[in-house]
Structure formats: C-alpha cells, structure tokens
Amino acid sequence: MGQDSTILDAVIVGSGFAGLYAIKRLRDAGFSIQAFEAGDGIGGTWYWNRYPGARVDLECWDYSYSFSPELQDEWDWPERYPTSSELMRYLNHVADRFHLRESIQFNTKVTSAVFDEQANLWNVTTSYGKTVKARFFVPATGVLSVPKPPEIPGIETFGGQTYHTGRWPHHEVDFTNKRVGVIGTGSSGIQVIQALAGKCKHLTVFQRTAVFVVPAKNHPLTPAMRARVRATYGERRAISRLTRFGIAVPMSSESAVEATVEERQKKYENAWENSQLLGFRMCYGDILADEAANETVAEFIRGKIREIVKKPDVAEKLLPRGFPFGTKRPCLGDTYYSVYNRDDVELVDLRATPIERIVPEGVVTSDGLHELDVLICATGYDALTGALTQIDVRGLGGRKLTDKWSEGAKTYLGLMTAGFPNLFTVTGPGSPGPLANMSMSIEQHVDWITHCMEHLRDHNIDRIEAGQHAEEAWMQHVQEIVSRTLYLKANSWYLGANVPGKPQVFLPYLGGHGTYRKKCDDVAAAGYEGFVLRHRAESEAANEPVNAGHGEAARSAAAGMLGGGA
Incomplete structure (x- = not known):
C-alpha cells in the first residue's frame, strides 16, 4: 500500500456543490487540502443524474452560490429551473473561475478513513491503494448520491437495455x-x-x-428578469438565511x-x-x-x-x-x-x-x-447516510461508523458524530439537509466548519469531537420537532423507509434553516458548547479535555439550545 508522508490539514470527498465550496473556503483560509472525486469530472449529483428531463426543482436564483457577488452578476441563467447540463456548466465555470480543479483527484474513490488516536490524524485510503494523512476528514458526499436498485426478482435477466x-x-x-x-x-x-x-x-x-x-x-429568462433579480440579490440572500426553507x-x-x-x-x-x-x-x-x-x-x-x-x-x-x-x-x-x-x-x-x-x-x-x-x-437513493456509510470509516477504538449508526444515524447538529473526532459532515443527518435550500445549507455548513477549524488552529487545539450527551440531546430534539408535524405519517426516504433493512429514523432537522443557523452560531460563540476540544499539549500530557461536552455541563448546554420549534 502506498503512503504519502505529507500531512494535510483536510481531505475532502466529492466535487459537487459542497465539495467545491469546501475546497474554496478551506484553501482561502490557508489550509492544505486534497479532494477526491469518484467520477471523472465536476458536478456531484449533477454529474451522475443526466437522465432525460433532469433539472433542479428550486429556482436558479436560490439554487446557486451566494459567496461571490461577482459570480452572481456574471452568470446568466437561461431558465427559471436549470437543467442538469446547465448546472454542470455552472459548476465547471465555478471550478475554473476559482482554480479549484487543481485540488481534486478524479476517478478516485475513498475506500476507508481510519482515525489514529495517538497522532490525532485520519488515515484516508483511496481506490488506488494510496493512504493520505490529514488532521480533518470532510466528506461532502451529498444527500442523494447513492442509487437504490429495485428489489425485483429476475431484473438481471432482462434482455433489453436497463438504466x-x-x-x-x-x-x-x-x-x-x-x-x-x-x-x-x-x-x-x-x-x-x-x-x-x-x-x-x-x-x-x-x-x-x-x-x-x-x-x-418553467420559462426562459430575459435580460430584464435577470437584471431585476440582480438588483435585489443582497436582500434576497439575507432574507433566505433567516427563513424556514432557505x-x-x-x-x-x-x-x-x-x-x-x-x-x-x-x-x-x-x-x-x-x-x-x-x-x-x-x-x-x-x-x-x-x-x-x-x-x-x-x-x-x-x-x-x-x-x-x-x-x-x-x-x-x-x-x-x-x-x-x-x-x-x-x-x-x-x-x-x-x-x-x-x-x-x-x-x-x-x-x-x-x-x-x-x-x-x-x-x-x-x-x-x-x-x-x-x-x-427511477427507484430513488439511499438518502442522507448512504454515501458516507459506503466508506469504511473507523473512529475511536476502531469503531465502525456503520456499527454506530446501525440503529439510526446520530450526530450533533448534523456536523459531527461522537466517537469520530475531526470528522465534519456537510449537511449530514440531523441538519435541515433536503428540507431546505441545499445550496444555502451547504454554504452555511462549510462556513461553520471553516471557522471552527480556524478557531482550533488559532488556539492550538488538535481535536474536536461531538459530546455524547450533546449528541443525544440534539437527536432527541430532532425527533421532538418532527413529532409536532405530519411527516411521520408517511413512509418516506426522509426516514429511510425506501431501503429494506435500513433503520427508520427521521433524520432531517425540521426546525427551519434560519433557526438552525442561529443554533450553530450560538454554539460556536459559546466556545463550541457541547463539543469536546483538546489542546495539543494537554492531550499529550494528561489527555484532559478543554470543553468536555459531557455530564451536567453538556446537558445544560444542550437544553439551552433546544428551544426552537417547527
């Protein structure tokens, strides 16, 4: 097995909306990164979904990046709801405009990611047998990226074409x-x-x-329509960050x-x-x-x-x-x-x-x-968790992520999962995810992760992990919110009902994008309340936490955060 002696700050998986933005933000913040992409090109979900009629179901003004006013002003969307090919053109433009392609290794699957407790490093192995060491592991693998095949007897015998x-x-x-x-x-x-x-x-x-x-x-967009939206883009984005659906x-x-x-x-x-x-x-x-x-x-x-x-x-x-x-x-x-x-x-x-x-x-x-x-x-996807659980991810004590999530995925804020330090999930289970504007949610998550990594760097902290009790309190809150709604009256992919044998747990956070954004900001402002942080020197000497994130302190911290409603 090949091994690279260079230690990176982060390994990113994926080159869709989330992966591209993670590359940009982390690189701009001065972190050394490497991204891996299973396909041979940019696009993520839209790279794979090229079937006839494929298009996004949010308006182009919302399903696009907001981090660059120049990008917003220079890109001319042709239709209200862009096709998959137009989204691919857009994402390739973003990759080229911001020189992101040079940080991506294509045609490369990440097969395993194992946390080294002594070194506080992730050993990330690819389909080429090469292992890369990184302080942080950031899978930006998407909510709907692993197709679910139909469970129908005899499908392999069909004599025609199957897609x-x-x-x-x-x-x-x-x-x-x-x-x-x-x-x-x-x-x-x-x-x-x-x-x-x-x-x-x-x-x-x-x-x-x-x-x-x-x-x-759906309809074509005229120059006058584009000019109208561009004149109010700032206000539109500001409002979107506060609303329920983004x-x-x-x-x-x-x-x-x-x-x-x-x-x-x-x-x-x-x-x-x-x-x-x-x-x-x-x-x-x-x-x-x-x-x-x-x-x-x-x-x-x-x-x-x-x-x-x-x-x-x-x-x-x-x-x-x-x-x-x-x-x-x-x-x-x-x-x-x-x-x-x-x-x-x-x-x-x-x-x-x-x-x-x-x-x-x-x-x-x-x-x-x-x-x-x-x-x-057209039988759907193993949503929310499928892409991450396809990777052999192992955290503290060699515990597999698939074992931890065997009865349903658990995270704290949809950002980290207890027992897996320095692993950030982008729009992971426990976040608004597919029940809000995904591009807005992606930017919010990647921005939060970047600020967190900067905080750790500035304060000489080498490990962050979701506190067990904070995680439990958050997932309980996720279930409390959905119980006030009608969502549990449907067997939907939101709770994994479309995948035989998958634990049926409702995973998206229904409190709303704006409410969720404030919760994440409040946690960070309070010194990453509910997370376990360890200074490098203290970790080596006494293995004592900076913010333990467990016991009564974590329970009270979590209780203080969980006041939002649906």
Missing part, C-alpha cells in the same frame, strides 16, 4: 421506436416520464405510489382551517399558477402540522388532477392518498398529468397489479406481461 436515473450513461440514449418502461414516480421518475412521452414508441409507467405533482411554470419567501402564520373556502381557493389557485416546489406548503402555517389543514391542499390538487386527466379511471389511479401532502417530497411537472391523455402512454398501478418478476421480454405483473425494449429504474 438507473441516478447513474445515467454519459452518452445520448436513443428511444426512437422503443417500448420503454419506467419504474418509480418520485422526482426523477416524473421528470423522465415527461421527457420521454411522445419520443418513444410506447411508454409504460409502473407506479408504486401516486405522488403530488404541482406545476413548475428561500426568500417567509412562511405564512395564517391557518388553513380558519380561512374561508373562498380564501383558501384563491390562495391555492395562485400557488398553482405561480408555483414553486414550496409554494403550497407556505400558503398557511398549519399545512404540515394539522391533518384537516393539510387535506384542504391535498383535495385541491386532486381536483386539478381530475380536471387534467381525461380518463376518469386513470385519474383515479393518479390521486395521491394515504399520506399527507408535503410529507413525501412533492414534485414539479408542467406536463406530467397531461401525459396520461396520450394513447401511447400506459399507467400500471402496482398497488392493484404488483410486479411479480422481470423476464427477458419485460415486466410481469399479476395482470400479465408488459413487453419492453428499455427499462428505466
């Missing part, structure tokens, strides 16, 4: 005169279905769960159940016509907390489905039921429901006729064989 939306080939796929089947109707499935309808011989959609799809109202639209404090039918109808019609992903959730403050309030939105959208889909029996299959609106990620789609008015598109309701097996000719359901030439699996 997964999360690992799409980097060459164009020709669907002309092909019979195409799509399994899954989450966000990726919705997008690929819209893109392929009418561009193949026949499209069969295998729907496991009907989902709520609201209009994207975008410049505050949550309403009004109640849906207290509003009149006419008032609700007017608000919902406006949200439908001028929608964005979070539009309906922000109409009223009780949408995600009160079942009666939630049902007013759900039934409004069901009414729209009935209006759009001309075949009543098909419309009925498309009506989402069995979970509250918003508790599974709602999807954007301008043409999704109208697709089913086409004669060359067929909807197969797997609740009524489940898949039995896959054979060389196609998919066999309880209703018979559906012959296919192409099978597309």
Whole structure:
C-alpha cells in the first residue's frame, strides 16, 4: 500500500456543490487540502443524474452560490429551473473561475478513513491503494448520491437495455421506436416520464405510489428578469438565511382551517399558477402540522388532477392518498398529468397489479406481461447516510461508523458524530439537509466548519469531537420537532423507509434553516458548547479535555439550545 508522508490539514470527498465550496473556503483560509472525486469530472449529483428531463426543482436564483457577488452578476441563467447540463456548466465555470480543479483527484474513490488516536490524524485510503494523512476528514458526499436498485426478482435477466436515473450513461440514449418502461414516480421518475412521452414508441409507467405533482411554470429568462433579480440579490440572500426553507419567501402564520373556502381557493389557485416546489406548503402555517389543514391542499390538487386527466379511471389511479401532502417530497411537472391523455402512454398501478418478476421480454405483473425494449429504474437513493456509510470509516477504538449508526444515524447538529473526532459532515443527518435550500445549507455548513477549524488552529487545539450527551440531546430534539408535524405519517426516504433493512429514523432537522443557523452560531460563540476540544499539549500530557461536552455541563448546554420549534 502506498503512503504519502505529507500531512494535510483536510481531505475532502466529492466535487459537487459542497465539495467545491469546501475546497474554496478551506484553501482561502490557508489550509492544505486534497479532494477526491469518484467520477471523472465536476458536478456531484449533477454529474451522475443526466437522465432525460433532469433539472433542479428550486429556482436558479436560490439554487446557486451566494459567496461571490461577482459570480452572481456574471452568470446568466437561461431558465427559471436549470437543467442538469446547465448546472454542470455552472459548476465547471465555478471550478475554473476559482482554480479549484487543481485540488481534486478524479476517478478516485475513498475506500476507508481510519482515525489514529495517538497522532490525532485520519488515515484516508483511496481506490488506488494510496493512504493520505490529514488532521480533518470532510466528506461532502451529498444527500442523494447513492442509487437504490429495485428489489425485483429476475431484473438481471432482462434482455433489453436497463438504466438507473441516478447513474445515467454519459452518452445520448436513443428511444426512437422503443417500448420503454419506467419504474418509480418520485422526482426523477416524473421528470423522465415527461421527457420521454411522445419520443418513444410506447411508454409504460409502473407506479408504486401516486405522488403530488404541482406545476413548475418553467420559462426562459430575459435580460430584464435577470437584471431585476440582480438588483435585489443582497436582500434576497439575507432574507433566505433567516427563513424556514432557505428561500426568500417567509412562511405564512395564517391557518388553513380558519380561512374561508373562498380564501383558501384563491390562495391555492395562485400557488398553482405561480408555483414553486414550496409554494403550497407556505400558503398557511398549519399545512404540515394539522391533518384537516393539510387535506384542504391535498383535495385541491386532486381536483386539478381530475380536471387534467381525461380518463376518469386513470385519474383515479393518479390521486395521491394515504399520506399527507408535503410529507413525501412533492414534485414539479408542467406536463406530467397531461401525459396520461396520450394513447401511447400506459399507467400500471402496482398497488392493484404488483410486479411479480422481470423476464427477458419485460415486466410481469399479476395482470400479465408488459413487453419492453428499455427499462428505466427511477427507484430513488439511499438518502442522507448512504454515501458516507459506503466508506469504511473507523473512529475511536476502531469503531465502525456503520456499527454506530446501525440503529439510526446520530450526530450533533448534523456536523459531527461522537466517537469520530475531526470528522465534519456537510449537511449530514440531523441538519435541515433536503428540507431546505441545499445550496444555502451547504454554504452555511462549510462556513461553520471553516471557522471552527480556524478557531482550533488559532488556539492550538488538535481535536474536536461531538459530546455524547450533546449528541443525544440534539437527536432527541430532532425527533421532538418532527413529532409536532405530519411527516411521520408517511413512509418516506426522509426516514429511510425506501431501503429494506435500513433503520427508520427521521433524520432531517425540521426546525427551519434560519433557526438552525442561529443554533450553530450560538454554539460556536459559546466556545463550541457541547463539543469536546483538546489542546495539543494537554492531550499529550494528561489527555484532559478543554470543553468536555459531557455530564451536567453538556446537558445544560444542550437544553439551552433546544428551544426552537417547527
């Protein structure tokens, strides 16, 4: 095994939104770093997700970096919701503009990261067998980056072409005169279905769960539109940092159940016509907390489905039921429901006729064989933890991270996990993560990590670790917050329900991006309350902590932080 004698300040994993920003911030702060990327190019999630129709579901003004006013002003977004190819173009521009590519080693997987307690160093081994030593390990591996394959008997026997939306080939796929089947109707499935309808011989959609799809109202951007946003970018970003979802639209404090039918109808019609992903959730403050309030939105959208889909029996299959609106990620789609008015598109309701097996000719359901030439699996991801647990991470005493998280991931603030010193997770479990604007959350996390590393450097501290009791208190708080909402009434990927055998624990923090940001800032301002910090000299001599982060002090510190609500 090769070994580099150079000791780095940090190893970063990934070169998507999080990895690129981590490279920039840590390098600018004077830290020596090395980033590793499994792919052969920049982009992270968008490098792998190149399926037809792939695009982000937040407006470009929000799903972009805010750290550079010059970058904001010089980049011309072509559409309200950028495609994956446009996001790749943007991220490659960022990498080149700030000379980030030189710090990345491509085509290299990190296979293991083992903490050396005596040296306070991470030994990070790559797929090339080389081990790099670094004081800090910063996996910026993404929330949705490990595809979950379908658990269907016989899938390996299919005689046609098989693709997964999360690992799409980097060459164009020709669907002309092909019979195409799509399994899954989450966000990726919705997008690929819209893109392929009418561009193949026949499209069969295998729907496991009907989902709520609201209009994207996507449109090209004019110079005047861009100029308008640029003039208010500073204010827009400042507001976004304080709001629940990390975008410049505050949550309403009004109640849906207290509003009149006419008032609700007017608000919902406006949200439908001028929608964005979070539009309906922000109409009223009780949408995600009160079942009666939630049902007013759900039934409004069901009414729209009935209006759009001309075949009543098909419309009925498309009506989402069995979970509250918003508790599974709602999807954007301008043409999704109208697709089913086409004669060359067929909807197969797997609740009524489940898949039995896959054979060389196609998919066999309880209703018979559906012959296919192409099978597309839009079956989602091992979300929030999948990418990190694929690496053999070992902390104090050689304990594996997978063993610690065997009953559910635990972190303190979504930033560190007890027993794994000097390991920072970017938008990790226990942070707002996918329930807020990811680009805003990424910047907040990387900024916090950078300031923390600067503090440690300035104060001659060589180890920081999440305190056990602070971690327990934080994860309890995460569960307390979600218990006040309707999210636990859905079997969603937010709690790992889509991955067989995965512990079902709700992992995103629902207290809101603005509330969470303040909590993190308060912890840092209080000397990194709840964390264990050790000075280099003290660690060598007496192994005594600077801020123990355990016992009564940690419990009281955690209690003082946990006052935020949903």
